[in-house]
Amino acid sequence: MSDVVRRIRDNLDRVRGRMADACDRAGRKPDEVQLIAVTKYVDAQVARLIVEAGCDTLAESRPQSLWEKADLLRETKISWHVIGHLQRNKVRRTLPLVTLIHSVDSRRLIDAIAAEAASCKHDVDVLLEVNISGDTSKHGLPPDDVSELLAHAAAQAKLNVRGLMAMAGRGTDADAARRQFASLRQLRDRLASTTTGSKSLPELSMGMSHDFEAAIAEGATLIRVGSALFEGISA
Numbered sequence: 150m151s152d153v154v155r156r157i158r159d160n161l162d163r164v165r166g167r168m169a170d171a172c173d174r175a176g177r178k179p180d181e182v183q184l185i186a187v188t189k190y191v192d193a194q195v196a197r198l199i200v201e202a203g204c205d206t207l208a209e210s211r212p213q214s215l216w217e218k219a220d221l222l223r224e225t226k227i228s229w230h231v232i233g234h235l236q237r238n239k240v241r242r243t244l245p246l247v248t249l250i251h252s253v254d255s256r257r258l259i260d261a262i263a264a265e266a267a268s269c270k271h272d273v274d275v276l277l278e279v280n281i282s283g284d285t286s287k288h289g290l291p292p293d294d295v296s297e298l299l300a301h302a303a304a305q306a307k308l309n310v311r312g313l314m315a316m317a318g319r320g321t322d323a324d325a326a327r328r329q330f331a332s333l334r335q336l337r338d339r340l341a342s343t344t345t346g347s348k349s350l351p352e353l354s355m356g357m358s359h360d361f362e363a364a365i366a367e368g369a370t371l372i373r374v375g376s377a378l379f380e381g382i383s384a
């Protein structure tokens with residue numbers, strides 16, 4: 150077994166161990182939290198190794214990188230997610246490749262996705278990205294604007310909002326990150342209880358390599374992990 154393969158397996162074991170411990174402490178079942186492997190730091194060859202090690206869902210923040218890797222790994226049975234800013238002119242090429250877009254934060258993007266979904270006649274699952282840190286350099290909607298965007302999204306035929314996504318602010322310590330994740334969960338709970346119809350918003354995408362335990366404690370269903378899976382590997 151090559152050093153890189155061994156390293157990836159060790160990293161994955163360690164991350165899964167941390168997830169299991171965090172679920173245990175939170176009284177949650179391990180299968181309530183899905184690991185999304187973020188491959189933006191590595192090339193397609195290394196991304197393939199994390200698939201072979203047992204990850205079935207990968208994510209990229211840049212659409213072009215996603216296209217490239219999805220093409221090179223097209224024979225594998227994996228799902229791709231977009232987790233970064235998606236420009237409207239990249240929607241057409243991206244939609245057929247992905248099963249979830251985490252980073253929807255504007256009416257114009259919703260309209261572009263809905264139009265494309267209608268023309269290719271397939272449903273698209275998305276999350277609304279919320280800026281929970283107040284950090285203006287971050288993408289995402291202010292929490293107060295989410296309800297209105299949710300109502301707009303609900304009116305689109307082939308677009309399903311499955312939940313919310315957020316990142317803790319840069320340099321936030323563990324306690325503050327946990328409070329920010331709690332605020333996302335509370336926002337989701339409020340929206341789910343007030344939205345008419347069947348929108349229950351089951352998914353909460355929150356938590357990265359250094360803070361996913363706090364996110365799991367606050368109800369994350371999807372965690373997005375990059376550096377902890379690929380540390381020690383030069384791309």
Ligand SMILES: *Cc1c(COP(=O)(O)O)cnc(C)c1O
Nearest residue numbers: 187210232357358373374375376
């Ligand atoms: C890069 C990235 C991650 C993964 O971050 P790590 O700290 O490397 O685990 C998660 N979410 C988003 C939106 C990212 O851009």
